Amino acid sequence: MAAQTLYDKLWASHLVNEREDGTGLLYIDRHLLHEVTSPQAFEGLRLAGRKPWRIDANLATPDHNVPSSIAERRAGVAGIEDPVSRTQVETLDENCAEFGVLEFTINDPRQGIVHVVGPEQGATLPGMTVVCGDSHTATHGALGALAKGIGTSEVEHVLATQCLIQRKLKNMLVKVDGELQAGVTAKDIVLAVVGVIGTAGGTGHAIEFGGEAIRALSVEGRMTVCNMAIEAGARVGMVAVDQVTLDYVKGRPYAPGPDTWDQAEAYWGTLYSDPDAHFDAIVELDAATIQPQVTWGTSPEMVLPVDGLIPAAEDYTDPTHRVAVKRALEYMGLKPGMAITDIQLDRVFIGSCTNSRIEDLRSAAAVVKGKQVASTIKQAMVVPGSGPVKAQAEAEGLDKIFTDAGLEWRAPSCSMCLAMNADRLGSGEHCASTSNRNFEGRQGYGGRTHLVSPAMAAAAAVAGHFVDVRVMVDARESV
């Protein structure tokens, strides 16, 4: 057989049939649901009198609208203050109950951001096709799965047929060789990648992330990288299966038990791109040259190393870029030539499906330990990605480190990543955020988002402005 990429293998193994025009009917193994993109799909099923095709393929949890305030969470769904948010969460509960879908409800210890929950529970596994009505579904590709975000019509389609009508994507390899410097993380890798290929660079492609620096990442770090594939325009991001993946999966609640583990492991061991497989595009980066990254504009591709200077519109030759840069500078209230480290911050947000797993929290805690959030920062919050992450962090005493340093410790939700609950920026406020999108208004009307790693966000909280986390950590260690 001809050499295949990981994507080719996953595609072929789930193909029910292929039409003459090249569209394929792809079988879906796991369907994740949340409250924002599912109500209209359930409604569609009801109207057409259809039943879910394979009920146990589905798993739901509310995350976008769920309050992160621990006090507001105590009363469960009824305690959600915003009535419109409450209705949406209630609607998910009702739909799941009516159709028999397994749901981790608001105060279930397993509840959390859907992309944190799936892998954590072993509900998403290597080799699976995973879909969710959410563009950051590519996160699950970190396990060697074919995972992609879909719209609500497709949510309904998957519920009703367990399949999707798809066209095969092109293959892109992003190869990051070499070794990361200390203090540089998975988030910096992916921000650097988006900076290089641009927000539309991966359009129409499935991106496989490979190379030494990716192999050296934990599964959590790989999830951070795959999570932002969509910020490079790709619906699919993936990492090949290796021992790190297998060790991560083993023993999780919904992972294969002893009766099927060996069979699963043997299959998963084949989930990598053959050495001479063909990629339509290859992008190579040297990990050693990647610095901590900070976005300065209103698109994730507007990113610079922490020691960079804000660009001017005139630095760009392409007229569309020029207009975009000019508008971004205005929106962000930044002047060309200004140092990234001179950007004063109002708020800090550590959380989101990009960076709310235990290793993210550990890395932020290591930076703020024994320090204080700068007095000029109005609010710095840490929002763990799931109940189990929260419990683990508390068992390790991380919550104490954060609160001692003046950061708020909150309950699992999407929170200020998109400000659908009460957590949001005021107009004109600058925020160091570990989330994935810095679009205008994303974190609140007029809010100014700067995307960074958890360690960089923590360092910025202490300094009150951006600072190279490597300098800060060295300083601490030399005391």
Place this chain on the structure above:
Amino acid sequence: MEKFDVLDGIVAPMDRANVDTDMIIPKQFLKSIKRTGFGPNLFDELRYLDVGEPGQDHSRRPLNPDFPLNHERHQGASILLARENFGCGSSREHAPWALLDHGFRVIIAPSFADIFYNNCFKNGILPIVLDAQVVHELFEAQHATPGYRLIVDLQRKAIERPDGEDISFEVDEFRRQCLLHGHDDIDITLEDADEIRVFEQEYRQRAPWIFAATGS
């Protein structure tokens, strides 16, 4: 889904690249559990001068006079002219729902984000990719001509300009047929229900853990 055959409509411009789905429909409006009613909040932050919240009386909100969709000459527009990477960002289908609710059935751009492009077809909107230079010329012609209209013919896969010139475009044949006939994807897929079952049987042998992984 409403059929799409030929559309003769007014063209409105959205002259910026990378228009993201947060811009098309800000998140505070995603809390609705319906598919309709998003039209008044299309491009909310650009269109109004105040901050939009669900449940407002939109007719009383201050309009941004600089925003093209607010201009008299673009009222009733059904064709949106856009720039590169239109619809990037989230998978929210609320974006095409808002466009449709406002009356847009066609979006013309040099490129679209994948999920958005796909979502359009599911909702009876035809996204058309044209060469960047051609799009640029359309922007100029639109700008110069109040009441500028185009005729979009999906049968012929062509756009007819006021001067009678045709611009042809490409569209996936399966999607074209679905739009032309207003077909529901789910019905089409369920025609293959037996094949799906056969696949599942074989797959269950190959990967039994997939079928044992969760149970409610």
